[in-house]
Amino acid sequence: MRGARVLLQAQAIALSLASTFMIYTALGLLTNCKSPVVVVLSGSMEPGIYRGDLLFLSNNMPQNYVTGDITVYQVAGEAIQIVHRVVETHNGPEASSHLFLTKGDNNDIDDVSLYQGLERLERKHVIGRVRGIIPLVGYVTIFFNELPRLRNHILRP
Known part of the structure; x- marks a missing residue:
């Protein structure tokens, strides 16, 4: 009987995931x-936007990013996605290309030092524009990422 209950709980967890x-x-x-x-x-x-906020993004085409948009971008070779505001847009070398300069609202300087040698971000680096925010819900993720011993203990008792 107990084995069947454990199996049903495992099945419920699997279906939820x-x-x-x-x-x-x-x-x-x-x-x-x-x-x-x-x-x-x-x-x-x-x-x-605060640490731990959950952001909902969209990247529907054609989407022109403009100064003031809050975007999430990721430069090749970097594991972390960055949430910052577009502070400048420029036309790229091709007629249809755009380049972006971003900066965190709470930062004193722009993000050029984060671009891995690029002068500006290209459209391909932008993951999406912020469309919605749920405050503080993401702290669960931060909590587990910052306490790996706890995460390992819960996932592998």
Whole structure:
């Protein structure tokens, strides 16, 4: 009897995880984002966006990013996605290309030093534009990432 109960609980957990994955994948397809939902990991966008806020993104084409847009970008070779505001846009070398300069609202300087040698971000680096925010919900993710011993203990008792 106990073995059947454990099996049913494991099945419920598996179905819950599969449903979450399917919803996340569907969101990615609908929004054209590889990461349609992200957690803010730093305070560089305070006071508008705080560490632990959950952000919803979209990257629907054609999408022109303009000065003032809050974007999430990732430069090749970097593991971390960065949430910052577009402070300048420029036309690129090709007629249809745009280049961006970003900066955190709470930072004194722009992000050029984060671009891995690039002078400006290209469209391909931008994951999406922030469309919605749920405050502080992402702290669960931050909590588990910053306490790996706890994460390992819970996931592997």
